[in-house]
Amino acid sequence: MSKIDNHLFSAHEHALEREPCPQCGSELVIRQGKHGPFLGCASYPACDYIRSLTPSGRDIEKVMEGSVCPSCGQPLAIKKGRYGLFVGCTQYPACQHMASLQERDDTQIPCPACGKGHLVSRTSRFGKCFYSCDDYPHCKYVVNDKPVAMPCAKCGWGIMVEKRVRGTLKWCCPQKKCGHQDEQV
Numbered sequence: 220m221s222k223i224d225n226h227l228f229s230a231h232e233h234a235l236e237r238e239p240c241p242q243c244g245s246e247l248v249i250r251q252g253k254h255g256p257f258l259g260c261a262s263y264p265a266c267d268y269i270r271s272l273t274p275s276g277r278d279i280e281k282v283m284e285g286s287v288c289p290s291c292g293q294p295l296a297i298k299k300g301r302y303g304l305f306v307g308c309t310q311y312p313a314c315q316h317m318a319s320l321q322e323r324d325d326t327q328i329p330c331p332a333c334g335k336g337h338l339v340s341r342t343s344r345f346g347k348c349f350y351s352c353d354d355y356p357h358c359k360y361v362v363n364d365k366p367v368a369m370p371c372a373k374c375g376w377g378i379m380v381e382k383r384v385r386g387t388l389k390w391c392c393p394q395k396k397c398g399h400q401d402e403q404v
Contacts, residue, residue, distance in 0.1 A: 242268045282309060290316040303346070326350065328368045331377030332360035338378075362393050373399035 237246035238258075245262040249272070260266040279296045283306070286295040291314040298307045308314040330336045336354030343349060350366050352358040364380035371379055371392040379390040384400070392399040 240266060240268050242266050279309070280304065288314060288316050290314050303342075303344075326366060326368075328366050328378060330354065330358055330360055333358035338362070338366050364391075364393070366393075371397060371399050372401065373397055 237248075239245070240247055240260040240262070243260060243262055243266040245260050245266060247258045247268075247270070248261045249256055250259040250269075251257075256272050258270045258272060260268040278298045278300065280299050282294055282296045284294070286306075287293070288295055288308040288310070291308060291310055293308055293310045293314065295306050295316075296309050297320070298305055304320050306318040306320060308316040326338045326340070328338045330338055330352040333352060333354055336352040336358055338350045338360075339353045340348055340350055347363075349361055349363050351361045362378075362380055364382050366378045366380055367390055369379050369390065370377055371394070374392060374394055374397040376392055376394050376397065378393065379401070380393050382389055382391045382400075384391075387402070390401045
């Protein structure tokens with residue numbers, strides 16, 4: 220029979236020590252926030268010291284070799300943010316350049332609400348596709364289904380949207396008051 224080494228199971232004194240807050244001297248405790256765990260002062264709200272537990276630069280997934288930031292000339296990287304993957308400058312926060320990884324589908328359909336912009340496809344933070352006016356924030360028109368450049372026969376609204384209703388593809392008026400539907404020809 221082999222003996223169990225008790226040193227493997229003993230607690231070390233340094234593991235039980237708490238780090239003091241650099242602002243007030245109270246102990247730091249691990250707290251949970253919407254962006255993950257962080258260290259915060261135990262005497263909050265009297266002391267508002269916080270420190271991230273994640274190392275900086277963790278949001279960089281891969282540096283893109285041969286790519287150059289149009290703003291500062293440094294390399295670009297694929298980064299992970301709260302809304303998914305995007306392309307950003309490696310010199311953030313000094314350089315704020317960002318670009319989307321997804322290609323925007325510019326439908327060239329004029330916005331029926333303002334008439335100035337065009338409807339483009341965008342992706343929500345939940346990954347759903349929707350179409351909105353590219354003149355945002357001046358125009359906040361949005362439709363969830365794919366727009367069709369055809370005016371509504373009943374109310375005259377500038378577009379119709381494609382919807383699958385009971386297995387068949389239909390064109391529907393996006394205006395809630397109208398509700399007109401046509402069979403797709």
